[in-house]
Amino acid sequence: MEVNDMHIALTALVHLIMESTSGINFLKVWLTIALLGGGAYGLYKVVKVIKRPASRQSASSKARRWHGEQFEQHVVKALQEHDPSATTIVNGLFKRAGAINTYFEIDIILISSKGIFVLELKNWQGYLYGDLKQEHWVIGSLQNNRLLYAKQVYSPVKQNTKHIEDLQALYPFNYVGHVIFSTRTQIGDGTIGVSDFDGFLAQIAGLEDVLDQEDIRHHAQRLSALVQHGREGEHIARIETNRRRYGG
Incomplete structure (x- = not known):
């Protein structure tokens, strides 16, 4: 892909993401940096920044749910034994x-x-x-x-x-x-x-x-x-x- 074509494609992708995530200022800044100085590598870094919090939140949520279910199972078993x-x-x-x-x-x-x-x-x-x-x-x-x-x-x-x-x-x-x-x-x-x-x-x-x-x-x-x-x-x-x- 030519540099100009890549720039056009990246620009279109930025507009698409902006529309679906309006109001998230830090995301706009990172995407701008990706376009101006980073090209495809910059966009790759941005994608990592975007994805990481969601992954952490999901893992944290799963951990809390697991602890809650474990406690619940303990109580139910203890009640039945009692x-x-x-x-x-x-x-x-x-x-x-x-x-x-x-x-x-x-x-x-x-x-x-x-x-x-x-x-x-x-x-x-x-x-x-x-x-x-x-x-x-x-x-x-x-x-x-x-x-x-x-x-x-x-x-x-x-x-x-x-x-x-x-x-x-x-x-x-x-x-x-x-x-x-x-x-x-x-x-x-x-x-x-x-x-x-x-x-x-x-x-x-x-x-x-x-x-x-x-x-x-x-x-x-x-x-x-x-x-x-x-x-x-x-x-x-x-x-x-x-x-x-x-x-x-």
């Missing part, structure tokens, strides 16, 4: 009552002799603090009694409370909500409504039996019948849409 007579509904996707196309997902519904528990699992890393009244909590790295790299997160208790309200509208019951954190999370003093897994087991151990085996089977069947089944991609898309809309 009480073999109990039933668990994992990652149940439910359609909101009266809604056309809005859904909510519950990490685990535990149906046991102690009652029906709506469990939200969090595998966040860092020091966490919040109270029941706050809509946003704070998580960060605690070093020398100072909280560094702090950021706000939506209250997991309020998130789970919303799930319980939605579930009540579909199938009324006196549900008990609890948020379980992995050992990667350091829960601050005074943070109420959340615990690690051992803390949750200690809490339910002191409760009286309220359901017999027939009750457990009945409620499990009724709740399972409400779970929406579909392709995994549609499931994830619905959940992501509703997390943005409802905060979880």
Whole structure:
């Protein structure tokens, strides 16, 4: 290819990329440099710059999802070992009552002799603090009694409370909500409504039996019948849409 032809082709490619990525100033600068001084090699370097963040983000996202799934599997297995007579509904996707196309997902519904528990699992890393009244909590790295790299997160208790309200509208019951954190999370003093897994087991151990085996089977069947089944991609898309809309 002649130099002039290459320049024309590169120019057309730049215009195409500009139209599809308008507003990204650093990309415009790099593409201009590629045209003026780098030719094909410059464009190759630009492509590397463009692709690298997406690749890193994808890997990071996969790692977080893997850690979350591993924690979830650990909790489910431990619950089954702790009480073999109990039933668990994992990652149940439910359609909101009266809604056309809005859904909510519950990490685990535990149906046991102690009652029906709506469990939200969090595998966040860092020091966490919040109270029941706050809509946003704070998580960060605690070093020398100072909280560094702090950021706000939506209250997991309020998130789970919303799930319980939605579930009540579909199938009324006196549900008990609890948020379980992995050992990667350091829960601050005074943070109420959340615990690690051992803390949750200690809490339910002191409760009286309220359901017999027939009750457990009945409620499990009724709740399972409400779970929406579909392709995994549609499931994830619905959940992501509703997390943005409802905060979880």
